Amino acid sequence: MAAAPWALRAASFVVVFAAWEYAGRLPVNPAFPPFSDTLVAAGEMVADLSLVAALGVTLWPLAVGVALSSLAGVAAGVAMGLSRRAEWLFVPVFIVLQAAPLAALIPILVLAYGVGLLSKVMTVCIMAMPVIVLNSFKAIRHAPSSLIEMGHSFLGSRRQIIAKVILPAASPVIFAGLRLGLAAGFIGAILAELLISPTGIGDLITYHQSVADYPKMYAAIATVIVLSVLFIGLLDRAEIALFRPERRSAR
Amino acid sequence: MNRVVALRAGPAVAEPMVEVRGLSKVYPGGVEALSDITLNFPKGKLTTLLGPSGCGKTTLLKIVAGLIPASAGEVSVGGRKVTGPGPERAFVFQDFALLPWATVLRNVAFGLELRGTGRWEREATARRHIEEVGLKGFEDAYPHQLSGGMRQRVGLARALAVDAEVLLMDEPFSAVDEQTRRKFQEDLLALVAGKGKTFLFVTHSIEEAVYVSNRIVLLSRRPSRVSEIIEPDIPRDLPPDRIRRHSAYIDTVEEIWQGLKRYLE
Ligand SMILES: Nc1ncnc2c1ncn2[C@@H]1O[C@H](COP(=O)(O)OP(=O)(O)OP(=O)(O)O)[C@@H](O)[C@H]1O
Ligand SMILES: [Mg+2]
Numbered sequence: 001m002a003a004a005p006w007a008l009r010a011a012s013f014v015v016v017f018a019a020w021e022y023a024g025r026l027p028v029n030p031a032f033p034p035f036s037d038t039l040v041a042a043g044e045m046v047a048d049l050s051l052v053a054a055l056g057v058t059l060w061p062l063a064v065g066v067a068l069s070s071l072a073g074v075a076a077g078v079a080m081g082l083s084r085r086a087e088w089l090f091v092p093v094f095i096v097l098q099a100a101p102l103a104a105l106i107p108i109l110v111l112a113y114g115v116g117l118l119s120k121v122m123t124v125c126i127m128a129m130p131v132i133v134l135n136s137f138k139a140i141r142h143a144p145s146s147l148i149e150m151g152h153s154f155l156g157s158r159r160q161i162i163a164k165v166i167l168p169a170a171s172p173v174i175f176a177g178l179r180l181g182l183a184a185g186f187i188g189a190i191l192a193e194l195l196i197s198p199t200g201i202g203d204l205i206t207y208h209q210s211v212a213d214y215p216k217m218y219a220a221i222a223t224v225i226v227l228s229v230l231f232i233g234l235l236d237r238a239e240i241a242l243f244r245p246e247r248r249s250a251r
Numbered sequence: 252m253n254r255v256v257a258l259r260a261g262p263a264v265a266e267p268m269v270e271v272r273g274l275s276k277v278y279p280g281g282v283e284a285l286s287d288i289t290l291n292f293p294k295g296k297l298t299t300l301l302g303p304s305g306c307g308k309t310t311l312l313k314i315v316a317g318l319i320p321a322s323a324g325e326v327s328v329g330g331r332k333v334t335g336p337g338p339e340r341a342f343v344f345q346d347f348a349l350l351p352w353a354t355v356l357r358n359v360a361f362g363l364e365l366r367g368t369g370r371w372e373r374e375a376t377a378r379r380h381i382e383e384v385g386l387k388g389f390e391d392a393y394p395h396q397l398s399g400g401m402r403q404r405v406g407l408a409r410a411l412a413v414d415a416e417v418l419l420m421d422e423p424f425s426a427v428d429e430q431t432r433r434k435f436q437e438d439l440l441a442l443v444a445g446k447g448k449t450f451l452f453v454t455h456s457i458e459e460a461v462y463v464s465n466r467i468v469l470l471s472r473r474p475s476r477v478s479e480i481i482e483p484d485i486p487r488d489l490p491p492d493r494i495r496r497h498s499a500y501i502d503t504v505e506e507i508w509q510g511l512k513r514y515l516e
Contacts, residue, residue, distance in 0.1 A: 146344060146346050146348045147348055147350065149344075149348070150342070150344060150348035151365065152318060152336055153316055153318055153336045153340075153341070153342040154336070154341070154361060154362035154365050154409075154413065155336055155337075155338060155362075155365055155366060156365040157365075160365055164361075164364070164365070165350070168350070168352050169352075243352065244352055245352060245354075245393075246352050246353075246393035246394075246395060
């Protein structure tokens with residue numbers, strides 16, 4: 001039984017890659033390379049270190065932006081969940097931010113902060129923050145009232161009830177928000193490199209597209225996706241290790 | 252805590268532990284749940300609240316627990332007016348209210364944890380009560396690994412662990428099958444006989460009420476008033492099967508059923 005999920009996961013990868021290979025060989029579009037070519041291109045780019053160097057550049061605004069969004073976002077969301085006043089003050093801002101088309105905001109960011117690191121960090125934050133804030137807010141608001149009542153009946157102080165009941169109860173939804181925020185942060189980082197100034201992975205994508213080296217372009221794109229999935233998996237592990245011992249033993 | 256200690260002799264003259272005077276509750280939105288309820292709950296006895304669904308039993312229990320405010324009237328426990336939850340009362344929740352991320356041990360010790368009892372002491376106490384409710388060996392299990400009946404017992408052990416004098420039990424046996432329920436009822440009788448604690452018990456089952464109670468308070472339909480108080484005169488020293496066939500038991504069940512029937516239209 002234990003092997004079955006892994007077998008299914010592997011099968012799902014095989015199916016996707018086979019479909020990719022097939023579509024690439026047809027070809028659906030001359031600009032769409034098969035999976036094998038992309039893999040070879042990725043190997044070359046790792047070997048000549050261009051991929052590694054590009055990642056180093058891209059991950060920087062991403063890491064700063066996601067870290068900022070996570071800290072500030074969870075704090076703001078939790079505060080909004082705990083206090084009506086904070087809710088009235090902040091919720092509309094984040095709902096508008098979540099609904100606003102990012103591409104429309106980027107020119108304003110460039111005007112305000114130039115084309116350097118700061119604008120890119122801001123882009124990541126704008127992408128990642130709303131979903132983190134709103135998820136944290138909802139998680140706190142939906143903490144089971146029966147558990148909170150239990151905390152009161154056993155004489156918990158407000159601080160104890162927040163720390164020992166509300167936050168642990170909210171952690172799954174907060175982490176779901178962090179995962180979505182991380183994925184959105186990746187999108188933000190790449191968008192910033194495509195729209196603000198070409199650096200890192202965004203530069204690789206633009207450059208290889210301009211010289212029609214499509215396997216390398218796709219290798220760059222696929223690297224971002226793989227990395228995003230890896231980080232999200234890590235976040236999952238971190239959550240279970242830190243807050244959800246009961247899910248550890250359920251495995 | 253200045254608790255009044257009774258020095259009077261004789262088991263018959265149980266003084267009230269919980270006094271409810273002129274209690275009314277109107278929920279925001281206008282639902283009138285309780286209307287002018289005056290009741291005493293004698294010390295060391297088990298008093299059951301019985302009444303049609305939605306009549307306000309949970310509301311009454313939660314007001315006594317200090318979890319929701321009354322609209323009018325007052326409640327006192329051990330002679331002191333209730334203004335909020337207190338260490339002399341412990342609640343057993345109908346939906347268990349266990350922390351899913353905490354082990355049985357931490358759940359049972361949680362009341363003590365919130366009170367700031369040291370880890371070693373509260374875990375020793377919790378282990379005793381886990382054993383008492385028959386869950387020895389499950390200290391490190393999580394609630395989702397337990398059956399409904401076992402979770403119910405975790406909730407009971409948590410309430411027992413804080414050693415409150417008044418136990419407020421809201422349909423504590425609702426989630427278990429009939430066999431387990433009967434076992435729990437017998438355990439409850441032993442608990443009432445053994446510890447001198449005062450029990451406020453809510454159930455939907457007339458048979459259960461008659462079997463476990465020293466007093467049964469029948470509540471009318473919403474807005475709830477006390478319609479009748481019955482003290483089943485059942486010899487508690489008989490074995491369970493004899494009690495259930497005792498004429499006093501059967502007659503009391505019938506009497507209550509006749510009393511409640513008129514609320515069914
Ligand atoms: N928070 C609330 N806000 C508004 N009305 C409420 C609230 N809680 C309970 N009520 C209403 O008060 C009445 C009494 O509710 P309560 O839960 O005390 O009934 P109950 O006797 O425990 O019912 P049951 O036997 O079905 O558990 C019900 O009509 C219910 O709709
Ligand atoms: Mg109820």
